[in-house]
Amino acid sequence: MEGKVVLITGGAGGIGQATAKLLLDYGAKVALVDINEDSLVKAKESLHVEDDRVFTITGNVTVEEDVENYVKQTVDRFGKIDVFFNNAGVNGPVSPITELDQATFEKIMSINVTGVFLGLKHVMKQMKKQGYGSIVNTASNAAYIGSAGMVSYIASKHAVAGITKTAALEVASDGIRVNAVAPAAIDTQMLADIQNNLTPGEPEKSGEALKQGIPAGRFGAPEEVAQVVKFLASDDASFVNGSLYNVDGGMQAD
Numbered sequence: 001m002e003g004k005v006v007l008i009t010g011g012a013g014g015i016g017q018a019t020a021k022l023l024l025d026y027g028a029k030v031a032l033v034d035i036n037e038d039s040l041v042k043a044k045e046s047l048h049v050e051d052d053r054v055f056t057i058t059g060n061v062t063v064e065e066d067v068e069n070y071v072k073q074t075v076d077r078f079g080k081i082d083v084f085f086n087n088a089g090v091n092g093p094v095s096p097i098t099e100l101d102q103a104t105f106e107k108i109m110s111i112n113v114t115g116v117f118l119g120l121k122h123v124m125k126q127m128k129k130q131g132y133g134s135i136v137n138t139a140s141n142a143a144y145i146g147s148a149g150m151v152s153y154i155a156s157k158h159a160v161a162g163i164t165k166t167a168a169l170e171v172a173s174d175g176i177r178v179n180a181v182a183p184a185a186i187d188t189q190m191l192a193d194i195q196n197n198l199t200p201g202e203p204e205k206s207g208e209a210l211k212q213g214i215p216a217g218r219f220g221a222p223e224e225v226a227q228v229v230k231f232l233a234s235d236d237a238s239f240v241n242g243s244l245y246n247v248d249g250g251m252q253a254d
Contacts, residue, residue, distance in 0.1 A: 001026035001027055001028040001083075001230070001233070002026065002027035002028070003028075003029070004023075004029070004233075005028070005029045005078040005081050005082050005083070006020075006023050006029065006031070006082065006083040006084075006233070007030075007031045007033070007070070007083070007084045007085070007123065008020055008031065008085040008087055009033045009034070009070075009085070009086055009087050009088035010034060010087040010138070011030075011040065011043060011056070012036060012039035012040050012042070012043040013034070013087070013088075013188065013190070014186070014187075014188030014190070015183070015188060015222045015226065016032065016034075016043070016085070016087050017046060017047070017222070018221075018222035018223045018225065018226040019085055019222075019225070019226040019230070020047060020054070021046075021047055021226070022223065022226040022229075022230055023083075023226075023233070024053060024054070029053045029054075029055075030053065030055070031054075031055045031056075031057060031070070031073070031074040032044065032054065032056045033056075033057045033059050033070045033088070034056075034058065034059075034088070035058065035060050035088075036058075037056075040056040043056075044056050055073075055074070055077050055078070057069070057070045057073050061088045061114075061115030061116075061119060062110045062111055062115050064118055064122075067118040067119060067121075067122050068122055071123055071125075071126055075126060080130055081123060081126050081130075082132075082133060082134065082233075083134050083135075083136070083233040084119065084134075084136070085229055085233070086116050086119045086120065086123075086135060086137045086138065087136075088111065088115050088119075088138075089111060089115070089156075089190075090108060090112065090190070091190050092107075092108040092150070094150060095149055096148070096149055097151050100151060105151070108153060109155065109156050109159075112153070112156030112160065113159045113163070116137055116159075116160055116163055117163060120135065120137075120167050120178070123135065124167065124171055124176060127171070127175075128171065128174050128176070131174065132176065133175070133176045133177075134176070134179075134233045134237070135167070135177065135178045135179070136180065136229050136232045136233055137163070137179070137180040138160070138180065138183070139157050139161050139181065139182040139244055140153075140157040140160075140182055140183060141246065141251055141252060142154045142156075142157035142158070142184075143160060143161040143180075143182055144182070144252060161180065161182075161244055164178055164179065164180040164242065165242045169242065172241055172242075177232075177238075177241045178241065179232045179237070179241065179242065179243045180243070181225055181232070181245050181247055182244045182245060182246045182247065182248065182252075183225045183248065184214070184246075184248035184251050185210055185211075185214055185219045185220060185251075186219065186220045186221070186224075186247070187219040187220065187221055188222055207219075213251065213254075214248070214249040214250065214251055215250030215251065215254050216249030216250055217249075218249065219249075220247060220248070220249055228245050
């Protein structure tokens, strides 16, 4: 990854930060995108990088002008985009379909699906000019299953799986690869939010129930997802395209 430019959306989140740290350790330059400027500042500080290899951009992944801006700023700053970690996403509330309001459903779909689409649209344009690039989308084990009360999230991650395969076919001849990671039960703020939604005030209760469904018997760490992203982003995965890589402690094997 030495000298490669990596653009990460959802850069202030647990998986985004872990991936940034790992790739920086391997010599990459990183542009972090997130909607919350204060969170971005804290994320950058947590990386403890004293040189100019980390660049932050505040933007909303659902707004096309913001997406065009984060692509432009990255290229203006670093001259190229070698790797795009299309990672921004939210989980949404736990609610049965009959009680979920349309606005909430559309908000989750906008961030998790439209945000992924817009990122691909504008980053792939840049990568086509370059003649190369690697893109890693963040899907989820939710791309494979149903889950009562989580229709927005489930639908959005099924969509990411389909978008990943479609994009891979469209740009394979341009020297660009598009893959996805499919994490499950990773120990991040998003998982904590899910636990609180499932059992308000007693997150440890739903946490133990979730662990019982994981063959490995534990939650994953953001760093474990980052290692798979690094592989997919690197030349070691030069013949890997259109794939979803499970990072789920064996859940999909069960």
